[in-house]
Amino acid sequence: MQTGLPSLSLQGSVSLPLLEQPLLQGHSRRPSTAQRSLSLPEPAVTMAGHKCLEKMLSGQKEINNGGGGLVDAPTPEVLKAYKHEGLKLPTTRNPFSLAPHEPSAESLLHAMFDIHCEELAAQQLLHKSQTAQAMVLTARCFTGPALHQWTVAKAWAEETATTTGIGNGSTLYRAAVRMLKAYENTQAVYQTRKALKSLTWGKSVALTMATWEVVLREAAAVAKRTAASDPSRRLRLWDFDDTLAALREAPWPDWCEQLCIKSPGEFTNLADVWKCLLTHEPLNMGSMTVRCCRRLAVA
Secondary structure, rough: OOOOOOOOOOOOOOOHHHHOOOOOOOOOOOOOHHHHOOOOOOOOOOOOOOOHHHHHHHHHHHOOOOOOOEEEOOOHHHHHHHHOOOOOOOOOOEOOOOOOOOOHHHHHHHHHHHHHHHHHHHHHOOOHHHHHHHHHHHHOOEOHHHHHHHHHHHHOOOOOOOOOOOHHOOHHHHHHHHHHHOOOOOHHHHHHHHHHHHHOOOOOOHHHHHHHHHHHHHHHHHHHOOOOOOOOHOOOOOOOHHHHHHHHHHOOHHHHHHHHHOOOOHOHHHHHHHHHHHOOOOOOOHHHHHHHHHHHHHH
């Protein structure tokens, strides 16, 4: 699998990018000064990747003025007709309840918003004067953990008042984008953190190396996808010190620890660590097949 990040192999050392969120609970390595001083901005409010909001944005442009909408404000008569002609649709579907990390939560939330934006447009609730009504109707779409996420998104969006009523000038739109971003890649990050936390020492160095390289490679791909996400959904990938600490805490066998103490020069990058452990693994470790794999890996 090509991830665009360094592959963990025996041909060279690996330098993995450091992102904000630690992955291994209980890992005590202190962050660097650069990490501590990193300023993390609020996630940008953007349409990119959120096609389900196009109906909302289109409807806002049709009835509100400025910011890409009508050149002039709608006349009182037009606005009155707009509000009067809206279809009063009952909300008959079950409220959305999934937490961000649950399976299929992101795609199901997009599907829900796609339908909801159609409802808001049909009920003629996209004029900026109707923001409060639209927000109440939207809140009814959620329950449980999802309602908590919406409450947070709504509070964040309401820190800035509605202006044009279009896109970023709309509290409703900003809250919807914030809600969608709360679910963006969250399941992948959750599953990757879980996989990294569950890494243990296997029956042999070869088997351990194979398992760890797969998980770390997958983590590199997720880290790349979430590099621009806000802190709660950003994956911080281990550097060499993190990985070595995790190997020790796995825990690795006593002979590995003794080798690390006696030959510190062999434990400066992950590729050399694997090679050193494969070379010095006791012959009674693992099956004949594992020992053959070890010899092939070293060769």
